[in-house]
Amino acid sequence: MTTELRVLEPSEWEPWFGALELAFGGNDPWPGDERAFFHGRTEFGRSLGVWDGEDCVGTAGAYSFRLSVPGGALVPAAGVTMVSVAATHRRRGILTSMMRRQLDDVRSWGEPLAVLTASEPAIYGRFGYGTATQGLSAEIDTSRVRLTAPATGDAADGSHEVRLRRVRPDDPAVRDACEAVYAAEVAGRPGMLARQPGWEGLPVVGGKPKDGASALQCVLAERHGEVVGFTLYRLKPQWDDAGPRGTVELDDLYARDPAACGALWEYLFGIDLTSTVRTGNRPPDDPFQYLVSDVRRCALRVRDELYLRPVEVGAALEARTYRTPVDVVLAVEDAFCPWNEGTWRLSGDSKGASCERTGDRPELALSVRELGAAYLGGTSLTALAGAGRVRELRKGALAEASSAFGSDVAPWLPHGF
Structure with a gap:
């Protein structure tokens, strides 16, 4: 059996959304006003469907959002939404294929961040999303x-x-x-x-x-x-x-x-x-x-709310400011988006930041998932290090970076999407 992944056409919205409803409960369709609202918000060129013949068996979308980050900037972010896979088509790589296509698209759109709320938290860590707000x-x-x-x-x-x-x-x-x-x-x-x-x-x-x-x-x-x-x-x-x-x-x-x-x-x-x-x-x-x-x-x-993934590490880290001065070399692991793999020098303070590739010796090692968790200042790098998720390679680098990444105001996502 073969499936086809393609960009959603307006004429395909009803079966596409029906597949989503079925995946999330089946016999209880959304009320008409809510259904109409999200139909009106659908960005068809940023939405994907997976089809098995005439049946829609996979859905995913990405809203064009601007997310507030430490320092007050509003950063372009893909709001990942409407993700589902039909129960009849699980464990066939459909979700992975949608996530792969979606992150490639987000990068091509020049959006440094992708964000989502997770129906099942265990799903998205393997695609580089970290818990960024509660x-x-x-x-x-x-x-x-x-x-x-x-x-x-x-x-x-x-x-x-x-x-x-x-x-x-x-x-x-x-x-x-x-x-x-x-x-x-x-x-x-x-x-x-x-x-x-x-x-x-x-x-x-x-x-x-x-x-x-x-x-x-x-x-x-x-x-x-x-x-x-x-x-x-x-x-x-x-x-x-x-x-x-x-x-x-x-x-x-x-x-x-x-x-x-x-x-x-x-x-x-x-x-x-x-x-x-x-x-x-x-x-x-x-x-x-x-x-x-x-x-x-x-x-x-x-409880967990917003999950965040840096799509372009350099641009993402430059888009926010830092609570205290920081100059640290990060070794970033990112198997799913290999363009982020490697060593980056982050230099910044409360006025701005730069983040560029470097050949210098790394001082902190972490995956893009941990970077996403710490990005908004709600999860400390020190706490992640205590769980073995961040490794200090230069003494003092962890305390410096953890303080800089923090936020005086708790990050918060007020509503889902």
Whole structure:
């Protein structure tokens, strides 16, 4: 039996996406609005299908993204997505052939990074992807946990006060105001995606009631009429013999300052008829952890989110800045993309960096997977060395490089793709 790998044509989208749905659950197709949204976001020239006759048996796509990196630059990155292989065609090299073609394409497009979220983390390490960000989940017992918001100021005229206003999340003016708050956050936190045209609608896709919860709701935080924060959430009512014990299911919360952030969290904690706030993906350093009275009753848990792969090592390392000065020679292993193999001298600081091939003696040895894990500053090279994944070849090189690669703000991917 032979298969054919080819670039996706618009006329092939339905069987292609149907193959993806089948691979991810079969009998539960995506809701119509979500399906339409991702159909509209499909970049056909960057999407691949593997066909066995008329049957689509493999899918993969790559969005044109810009990823925030340490220093605030927005770096072109291929957002790898919609990856699946039919259960009938496993272990025939289909995934490897798609990854091979895709990374060759990404290199030809001049994008130094590839990123993805993994349905199964064990899959992508062999293709050079390392875990670059984590997300924090919480289930907060608001019947027993208090939250103390920061003071908003003591101006007599109330000029520092944050005012909250409930609005329709699908209102275009509301969407634009919320997107401005989101955009202001991007440059300051590595791992976030600058939303390209069309992606601004993502937060409200699937906004209808679902799974026993309400339709999506939105509250704005305003100061002097300017939106300085917002939250998107659903309410899931529940009752028992003792009374109401509903849940606030938090989708998004962004704020431009501590007062706005605290006011929004305080609002969520105080919604009538609820006793739980649940969220699935917040920054690992989210401020709410330091505002609550009992962090143990918040059921905090971290999990992997964004996986990152340098496609062009030199260009990737030059695209970010470094927290402390660094001058180190890296021996990079990359069997899947051999153009990255070899020795590179990285020199940089908080103002910029250069990374060029060199014949100098290597001082640190690591694979491209570890380089991807450390790239955004969320995983330290020292920690990777403790696991035997990074080898120090010159005394002092590890501490120097690990400090330089770090980030004062935890990298975070706020949404999937």
